[in-house]
Every structure is written in structure tokens, then in C-alpha cells.
Amino acid sequence: MNLFDRVSSDIKNAMLAKDKVRLEALRGIKKEFLEAKTAKGSDGELSDDTALKILAKMVKQRKESAQIYTEQNRPDLAEPELAEAKVIEEYLPKQMTETELEAELKVIIAEVGATSAKEMGKVMGIASKKLAGRADGKAISAKVKELLA
Template sequence: MDLFERVSEDIKTAMKAKDKVALDTLRNIKKVFLEAKTAPGANDTLSDADAIKIVQKLTKQGKDAAEIYVQQGRQDLADAELAQVKVMEVYLPKQMTPEELEAALKEIIAETGAAGAKDMGKVMGVASKKLAGLAEGRVISAKVKELLG
């Protein structure tokens, strides 16, 4: 079962459980999936890799919005955003631990032959592709900077 079908099934489950937060979140995810499927050039298909990227983007937007709400003293709105983020995170691959990330990046640095900060672009290009979905881009970038610096 691909991610699109899984979300559709989970919408039914959320309806039966009367879980409003999950239902609203899943309906939003499905709406974005459908928009991506019907976009010009998509040929009415959505790969799991593309679906994961969409969920990652929505998760990041939710976290950013929650952060802004907290800064503005609106904890009630921040809590609502974070509840939706929690529902979305179920569909993301397990994130790497800092130790796993460091080991993977050391391997990539050895592969690319990077010697210093000037080679960061080369390392980031490979790391972004290999570690897509397993760690946030800014975390990867910070770790690469640390390892090359």
C-alpha cells in the first residue's frame, strides 16, 4: 500500500474514532497529494518519495508556524499546530540519530574526497540525495560544516 492509499485508509479510521485533529490533518495531506497528482506533468501519479517530501514540507511548515505562535504568546494555536505535526510525523521515515548522521556524513566525506570547508557544496550535494527524509537539511548542513571546519 503506497502512502496515498495509507492516508486515505487512515482518514476512514479517524472518522470512525471521531478524532478531529487527525481527520483534519489527514484531509489536508490528501488534498495536497491530489494537487500534486493533478499538477501538469505528473501524469496522475504520486511516488512515495514525492509524497514523503510533501509530508516533510507540511511538517516543517507546522513546526515553523508553532514557533511563531509561541513567540506571539499564542500557546493555544501552537499546541494545535504541534498536534497536527505529530499526526504527520507518523508518515515520515524514522529520523537518524546524531551518531548515525555523523557516521553517514563521514562516509560521504571520504567518498567525495572533501578536504575542507571549500568542498562543502560537493558533500552537501551527495548528502542531500542520500539522506533525504532521514534528517533535516539544516541539521545535515550544520554537521557537515562541523566535520569539514
């Protein structure tokens, strides 16, 4: 079962369970998936890779919104954003720990042969493709910068 079908099935389950937060998050996911399927230049299909990128983007948006709401002392608005982010994260692959990320990046740096911060672009290009969905771009960037320094 691909991600689109899984989300559609889970929407039905959330409706039956009367889980409003989960239902809202799942409907948001399905909306984004449908938009990607029908976007100009799309072949009408949604690969799981594309779906994972959409999900990662959605989680990032929710967390950034929650952070802004928290900074503005609006926990009433931040909590639903974090709850939705948590639901969306269930569909993403397990995130890498910092030590796993560091180990992967060391291998990539060795493959590329990077020795200085000037070569960060080469490493980031490969790392962001290889670790897509399993690690946040900011975390990858920070760790690469640290390892090349």
C-alpha cells in the same frame, strides 16, 4: 499499500474514531498529495519518494508556524500545529539520531574526498539526496559544516 492509499484509509479510521486533530492533519496530507498528482507536468501518479518530500515539507511548515506562535505568546495556536506535525511525522521514516547522521556524513565526505568548507556543496548535494526524509536539511547542513571545519 502506497502512502496515498494508506492516508485515505486512515482518514476513514479517524472519522470513525472522531479524532478531529488526526482527521484534519490527514485531510491536509491528502489535499497536498492530490495537488501533486494533478499538477502541471505530472503523470497522474504519486511516487512514495515525492510523497515523503511533501510530508517532510508539511512537518517543517507546521513546526515553523508553531515556533512563530510560541514566540508571539500564542500557545493556543501553537498546540494544534504541533499536534498535526506529530500525526504527519508518523508517515515519515524514522529520523536519524545525531550520531547516526554524523556517521553517514563522514562516509559521504570520504566518498567525495572533501577536505574543506569550500567543498560543502558537493557533500550537501549527495547527502540531501541520500538522507532525504530521514534527516532535516538544517541538521545535515549544520553537521557537514561542523565536520568540514
